[in-house]
Amino acid sequence: MYKVLITDPLSDQGIEKLLQAEDVEVVRKTGLTPDELLLEIESADALMVRSQTQVTSEVIEKAHRLKVIARAGVGVDNIDIAAATNKGIIVVNAPDGNTISTAEHTFAMLISLSRNIPQAYCSVIAGKWRRKDFVGVELNKKTLSIIGLGRIGAELAKRAKAFRMQVVAYDPYLSDERAEKLGVRKASLEEAIAAGDYISVHTPLTKETRHLIHRETFSLMKDGVRILNCARGGIIDEEALYEAIQSGKVAGAALDVFETEPPGNHPLFSLPQVIATPHLGASTIEAQENVAIDVSEEVLHILRGEPFKNAVNLPSIPAELQQKLQPYQVLAEKLGQFVAQAGKGAPQQITVTYAGEIAELDVAPLTRTILKGTLSHHLADVNDVNAPHLAKQRGVRVVEQKTSSSHGFTQLVKVEVQTSRETRSATGTLLNGFGPRITKIDDYPVDVTPEGHLLFIQHRDQPGAIGRVGTVLGNRGVNIATMQVGRQTIGGQAIMILRIDKSVDPDVIETLKQMDEIQSVIEIDL
Numbered sequence: 001m002y003k004v005l006i007t008d009p010l011s012d013q014g015i016e017k018l019l020q021a022e023d024v025e026v027v028r029k030t031g032l033t034p035d036e037l038l039l040e041i042e043s044a045d046a047l048m049v050r051s052q053t054q055v056t057s058e059v060i061e062k063a064h065r066l067k068v069i070a071r072a073g074v075g076v077d078n079i080d081i082a083a084a085t086n087k088g089i090i091v092v093n094a095p096d097g098n099t100i101s102t103a104e105h106t107f108a109m110l111i112s113l114s115r116n117i118p119q120a121y122c123s124v125i126a127g128k129w130r131r132k133d134f135v136g137v138e139l140n141k142k143t144l145s146i147i148g149l150g151r152i153g154a155e156l157a158k159r160a161k162a163f164r165m166q167v168v169a170y171d172p173y174l175s176d177e178r179a180e181k182l183g184v185r186k187a188s189l190e191e192a193i194a195a196g197d198y199i200s201v202h203t204p205l206t207k208e209t210r211h212l213i214h215r216e217t218f219s220l221m222k223d224g225v226r227i228l229n230c231a232r233g234g235i236i237d238e239e240a241l242y243e244a245i246q247s248g249k250v251a252g253a254a255l256d257v258f259e260t261e262p263p264g265n266h267p268l269f270s271l272p273q274v275i276a277t278p279h280l281g282a283s284t285i286e287a288q289e290n291v292a293i294d295v296s297e298e299v300l301h302i303l304r305g306e307p308f309k310n311a312v313n314l315p316s317i318p319a320e321l322q323q324k325l326q327p328y329q330v331l332a333e334k335l336g337q338f339v340a341q342a343g344k345g346a347p348q349q350i351t352v353t354y355a356g357e358i359a360e361l362d363v364a365p366l367t368r369t370i371l372k373g374t375l376s377h378h379l380a381d382v383n384d385v386n387a388p389h390l391a392k393q394r395g396v397r398v399v400e401q402k403t404s405s406s407h408g409f410t411q412l413v414k415v416e417v418q419t420s421r422e423t424r425s426a427t428g429t430l431l432n433g434f435g436p437r438i439t440k441i442d443d444y445p446v447d448v449t450p451e452g453h454l455l456f457i458q459h460r461d462q463p464g465a466i467g468r469v470g471t472v473l474g475n476r477g478v479n480i481a482t483m484q485v486g487r488q489t490i491g492g493q494a495i496m497i498l499r500i501d502k503s504v505d506p507d508v509i510e511t512l513k514q515m516d517e518i519q520s521v522i523e524i525d526l
C-alpha cells in the first residue's frame, strides 16, 4: 500500500482516481507546521502539494520512502529540486491545467487596473458616489508588453489582441515563427520595457529573473505605465515598484503574487494605485480539477512503475519514444547490473554503444537505466533520476555512442565498464518473442538470459573442467539450470556461465577457486 500525503488543498474531484485506487492510502493534512511535516514525510511514498508547502532539503532528507513530489500547478519554486534529484525523487508538475485560468485572471486584473474597479467597488459600498475619482483608460490601441511568452503569456496575448491591443513580447526562447503565429512583435527586453503602456511578467522565478524589473528598469518605461505580476513574487523588485508609483512614473500595479506570501501589511497596499489578489491565478474550479487530475495520474504511474510525462528533474520523453524504448528497459538495467558485478573495482568510465534499429532512437533514457543498473551495485538508492548526477558526483565518465555494425542482430546494446583494475563488457539484444539475451561477455559469444543467480567463471579451456565444476556444485546440492561456455581458442582462456537455482555459500565459491584451471568465480544476481 502506498501512502500519498497531500499537504495543500486539492480538488476532491481531481484526486478521485487516487481515492479509488486499491493500492493507495490517501492522507490529507493541510496546514502542517514544518515539524509536523518532517514527521509525516517519513512514511510517505508520494507527496502532493500546491504552492504553500515548503518542500525543503530538510523535508527531503527525512523522506525515506518518497518516490515522487507532485506539484499541482506550474511553479516548483517551493520545492528543493536539487535535493530531490540528489535523493532520486522524481518531481512532477501539472504545467497545462491552470494556463487558461491564470491568463484570464491576468486579463481580469488588466481591466480592473484600467477601470479602477476594486477601488470604485470599495468606495460604492462605503456609501460614496464619486464618479470623478475613478476615471479609467481604454485598452483599445494600447501596447501590452509581455515578458515571458510561454503558455500563460501566449494566452494573455490572444486575449489582449481581441481587445485590439498591440502586443510586444520579450522571451529569449521566442522564435520568429511563433511570434508571427501569435501576432506579437518580438522585441529585446529593453525594447519591450520601453514600448509598453502595460507590462505584464510571465516568466518563472529563477536566479536570472529575480528582480528582472528593478530600479533602473523603471526608468526605461513610459510615464504612466501600468505593471502586472500574476507570475511570481520577486520578478519585480517591490521596493523599486513602490518608489516608481510614488514618483508618478507608474500609474498603477496589479499584483497576484508577492515576494513573501502572505504579504501581510505590505507598504504597497498603502498606495491607492495598487490592486491585489491573494495568489488567485490558478484558483478556479476548472484549473484545480485539471491540475489535481494531472498530478494524481502522474503519481499513480510513478508509484506503479509505469511511464509518466511531466517530470521537472528528468528530461521529458515523448510518449511514442517511451513506447519504443520500453521493451529495452529490462535489458538495459540487467546489462548494467551484470558488468558492475562481473568487474573488480569501482567504475571510472561507462561506455554504452547502441547498434542497429535501437541506434536510430534517442537512447538517453536507456543510458540512464544502464547507469542505474551499474551504479546500484556500489551505491544505495540509485534510480533513473539521480543516476547521472551520482555518476558525475563520483567522477564516473559516461560515454554514449552509436554504431552501424550490429553483427547480424536487429539491435545490440553493449555496456563496457572500465575500473582502475580492468575493463569488462556485456552485450545484449532483444530476441523477438524471447526477451532479453546477453550475446557476448567481453569477447566471448554466449547466449544467456539475464535473470536469476548466475555463476560467472573464468578458466583455462581444459578437458574435464566443466565436469569438475558440475561435481563440486552437485555435491553441495546446487542445481544447475543451464550452462553456457565460451572460449577464444582451444586450450586458451574460457568462461562458463551457470544459471543456478539458488544462491551458493561463499565456501562453495572458495572450493571452485581452488581448482587449478579456474582463475575467478563471481556470483551474479540479476
Ligand SMILES: NC(=O)c1ccc[n+]([C@@H]2O[C@H](COP(=O)([O-])OP(=O)(O)OC[C@H]3O[C@@H](n4cnc5c(N)ncnc54)[C@H](O)[C@@H]3O)[C@@H](O)[C@H]2O)c1
Binding pocket: 073, 074, 075, 076, 095, 098, 099, 102, 147, 148, 149, 150, 151, 152, 153, 170, 171, 172, 173, 174, 202, 203, 204, 205, 208, 209, 230, 231, 232, 256, 257, 279, 280, 281, 282, 283
Ligand atoms: N498566479 C498564479 O496562480 C499562477 C498560476 C500558474 C502559473 N503561474 C506562474 O506563471 C509563470 C508562467 O507560467 P507558464 O505556465 O506560462 O510557464 P512557461 O514555462 O510556459 O512560460 C515561461 C516563459 O518564460 C520564459 N522565460 C524564462 N526566462 C526568461 C527571461 N529571463 N526573460 C523572459 N522570458 C523568460 C520562458 O522561455 C517561457 O517561455 C510561472 O512563474 C508560473 O509559476 C502563476
Ligand SMILES: O=C(O)CC[C@@H](O)C(=O)O
Binding pocket: 050, 051, 072, 073, 074, 075, 076, 098, 279, 281, 282, 283
Ligand atoms: O496552487 C496554486 O494555487 C498556485 C499555482 C500557481 O502559482 C502555479 O505556479 O501553478
